[in-house]
Amino acid sequence: MLEIKGLNAWYGESHILHGVDFEVREGEVVTLLGRNGAGKTTTMKAIMGLVPRREGSIRFRGAETIKMMPNQIAKAGIAICPEERGIFGSLSVTENLMLPPVVAPGGLDVPTIYQLFPNLKERARTAHGTRLSGGEQQMLAIARILRTGAKMLLLDEPTEGLAPVIVQQIGRTIREIKNRGFTVLLVEQNFRFAQTVADRHYVMEHGKVIDMIPNHKLESSMDKLHEYLGV
Amino acid sequence: MFMIFGIPGPLLFGQLLLGLINGAFYAMLSLGLAVIFGMLNIINFAHGALFMMGAFVSWMLLTYVGIGYFPSLILAPLIVGIFGLLLEKTIISRLYKLDHLYGLLLTFGLALVIEGLFRNAYGSSGMPYRIPSVLQGATNLGFMYMPNYRGWVVLVAVVVCLATWAIIEKTSLGATLRAATENAPLVQAFGVDVPRLITLTYAGGVALAAFAGVLAAPIYSVNPNMGTNFINTVFAVVVIGGMGSIMGSIVTGFALGVIEGLTKVFYPQASATVVFLVMVIVLLTRPRGLFGKAA
Ligand SMILES: Nc1ncnc2c1ncn2[C@@H]1O[C@H](COP(=O)(O)OP(=O)(O)OP(=O)(O)O)[C@@H](O)[C@H]1O
Ligand SMILES: [Mg+2]
Numbered sequence: 001m002l003e004i005k006g007l008n009a010w011y012g013e014s015h016i017l018h019g020v021d022f023e024v025r026e027g028e029v030v031t032l033l034g035r036n037g038a039g040k041t042t043t044m045k046a047i048m049g050l051v052p053r054r055e056g057s058i059r060f061r062g063a064e065t066i067k068m069m070p071n072q073i074a075k076a077g078i079a080i081c082p083e084e085r086g087i088f089g090s091l092s093v094t095e096n097l098m099l100p101p102v103v104a105p106g107g108l109d110v111p112t113i114y115q116l117f118p119n120l121k122e123r124a125r126t127a128h129g130t131r132l133s134g135g136e137q138q139m140l141a142i143a144r145i146l147r148t149g150a151k152m153l154l155l156d157e158p159t160e161g162l163a164p165v166i167v168q169q170i171g172r173t174i175r176e177i178k179n180r181g182f183t184v185l186l187v188e189q190n191f192r193f194a195q196t197v198a199d200r201h202y203v204m205e206h207g208k209v210i211d212m213i214p215n216h217k218l219e220s221s222m223d224k225l226h227e228y229l230g231v
Numbered sequence: 232m233f234m235i236f237g238i239p240g241p242l243l244f245g246q247l248l249l250g251l252i253n254g255a256f257y258a259m260l261s262l263g264l265a266v267i268f269g270m271l272n273i274i275n276f277a278h279g280a281l282f283m284m285g286a287f288v289s290w291m292l293l294t295y296v297g298i299g300y301f302p303s304l305i306l307a308p309l310i311v312g313i314f315g316l317l318l319e320k321t322i323i324s325r326l327y328k329l330d331h332l333y334g335l336l337l338t339f340g341l342a343l344v345i346e347g348l349f350r351n352a353y354g355s356s357g358m359p360y361r362i363p364s365v366l367q368g369a370t371n372l373g374f375m376y377m378p379n380y381r382g383w384v385v386l387v388a389v390v391v392c393l394a395t396w397a398i399i400e401k402t403s404l405g406a407t408l409r410a411a412t413e414n415a416p417l418v419q420a421f422g423v424d425v426p427r428l429i430t431l432t433y434a435g436g437v438a439l440a441a442f443a444g445v446l447a448a449p450i451y452s453v454n455p456n457m458g459t460n461f462i463n464t465v466f467a468v469v470v471i472g473g474m475g476s477i478m479g480s481i482v483t484g485f486a487l488g489v490i491e492g493l494t495k496v497f498y499p500q501a502s503a504t505v506v507f508l509v510m511v512i513v514l515l516t517r518p519r520g521l522f523g524k525a526a
Contacts, residue, residue, distance in 0.1 A: 050420055074420055
C-alpha cells in the first residue's frame with residue numbers, strides 16, 4: 001500500500017531523514033518506534049508532503065507521490081492526524097469534524113463516528129474546537145479523518161498525555177478501523193500500547209529505520225527494544 | 232424648525248446620514264482588507280486603488296459601451312476581481328515566503344501605478360456619474376428628506392456586509408477559509424487546494440472593493456484619487472476593529488462613519504482627526520483592537 005525507499009528530508013539546512021526505508025501493506029497497523037528526535041514526525045510529514053524539502057521515493061498504491069503537493073496526496077487517499085492535533089479554535093466542533101473534504105467513497109458516516117466517540121456527540125455544539133479537553137481534541141482529530149474515505153491513516157502519537165481510559169478507547173478505535181479495512185501507520189512512544197494494536201513495528205534512530213520487529217516477536221525482543229528506546 | 236441639543240434637526244440628521252454613507256464605504260472596504268489580511272497575511276495597500284477602479288470601470292462601461300448602473304454592479308466587480316486574481320497569481324503570490332513588509336511595499340507600489348495610469352488617461356478633476364433614474368429624488372421621512380440614492384447605498388452596504396459575514400461564519404466554505412487562516416498547511420494536507428483558495432480570497436476582497444466603488448461613483452465624482460481619500464480612514468477602521476475580525480470591521484466601519492458625521496455637527500474642527508483619536512485611544516487600551524482575538 002505504502003512503500004518508502006531512500007527517503008531524505010530537510011528543514012532548511014538541517015538534514016533530518018537520511019534514507020528511510022519501510023513499507024506498510026494494505027490492512028496492516030504498523031508503528032514507528034524511536035527515541036525523541038529520531039525523525040518519526042518528520043517521516044509522517046514527509047509522506048504528507050508537509051516538509052520544505054524531500055527526496056527519495058514514496059509510492060502509494062503503486063503511484064509515486066514524491067513530487068505531489070499535500071492536497072494531491074490527500075486526494076490520493078492518505079490522511080494525517082498530526083502530533084499537535086491541529087484542532088481549529090475558530091471552528092466549532094462540528095465544523096472541525098466536517099472540515100476535511102471527502103476524497104473517496106467508503107468513509108465512516110457521522111452516526112458511526114458518534115458511535116465510536118460518544119463524547120464528541122455530546123460536545124458537538126461547542127463553538128470553539130479548542131475548548132475541548134485534550135482527550136476530546138485527540139478523538140476529534142482522529143474522527144475527522146475517518147469521514148474522508150482516505151484508507152491510509154497516519155496517526156502521530158494519538159495517546160500522548162492522555163488518561164488510561166482514553167488510551168484504551170483509542171486502542172479500541174484503532175482495532176475497529178483496522179477491521180473495517182483501514183491501513184494505519186502509527187507513531188508511538190508507548191510500545192506497551194503499540195503491542196495491543198499493531199502487526200509490525202519499525203524502529204527509527206537518527207533519521208533512519210534500523211530494525212523491524214513483528215508484533216509476535218516483541219516479547220522476545222524486549223532487551224533489544226529497551227536498548228533502542230533507551231528505557 | 233425643531234432643534235436637538237441646540238442643533239437644527241435637519242442638519243443633525245443630514246450629517247448622520249452622511250456619516251452612515253461614509254461608514255458604509257468604510258465597512259465594505261475594511262471588510263475586504265480584513266478578509267485578505269486573514270488569508271494572505273498581506274495588508275493590501277492597493278485596496279483604495281481597486282475601489283477607484285470599480286468606479287472607473289462602471290463609468291467606462293456606461294460611457295463607452297452604454298452599460299448602465301445596475302449591470303455594472305455585477306460586471307465591474309467581476310472585471311476588477313479578475314484583475315485582482317491576475318495580480319495575485321502573477322505578482323503577489325511570489326512574496327508569501329518573504330517578510331510581510333514586502334507585501335506592503337508591493338501593494339503600495341501597485342496602488343501608485345494604478346492611480347498614476349488613470350490620472351494620465353483621465354486627469355484628476357473627476358467625471359460625474361448620473362444616479363440611475365429609479366433612485367433619483369428624495370423621500371420625506373417626517374424628520375428629514377432623505378435622498379433615495381443614499382438610502383439605497385446604506386441598505387445595499389448593510390446587505391453585502393452581512394452576506395459576507397454569513398458566508399465566512401456560517402458556511403462550509405467559510406469554515407475552510409477560517410481554518411486556512413489558522414493553519415494553511417494542515418488544511419492543504421486535508422486535500423484543499425489552498426493556493427487556489429488564497430487567489431480566490433484576494434479576488435473576492437478586490438471585487439468587494441470594486442463593488443463599493445460602483446456604489447460610490449454617483450456620490451463622489453469618479454476620479455483617480457477617490458480611493459486615497461478613503462483608504463487612510465479605512466486602515467484606521469481595520470486597526471480599531473482588530474485585524475482579521477469580520478464583524479469587527481463592519482460594526483467599526485459604520486460606527487466611525489457616524490462618529491465622524493456627528494463630530495462635523497458638534498465640533499467641525501475635529502471631524503478630520505476624530506477617527507485617529509479613537510484609534511489612539513483604542514490602541515492604548517486594547518492593543519489588539521476592539522474585536523481582536525487574544526494571541
Ligand atoms: N520545524 C523544524 N525545523 C527544524 N528542525 C526540526 C523541525 N521539526 C523537527 N526538527 C528536528 O528534526 C529532528 C526530528 O524531529 P521529529 O519531530 O521528526 O522527531 P520525533 O521522532 O517525532 O520525536 P518525538 O518523539 O519527540 O515526537 C529533531 O532533531 C528536531 O529537532
Ligand atoms: Mg514526533
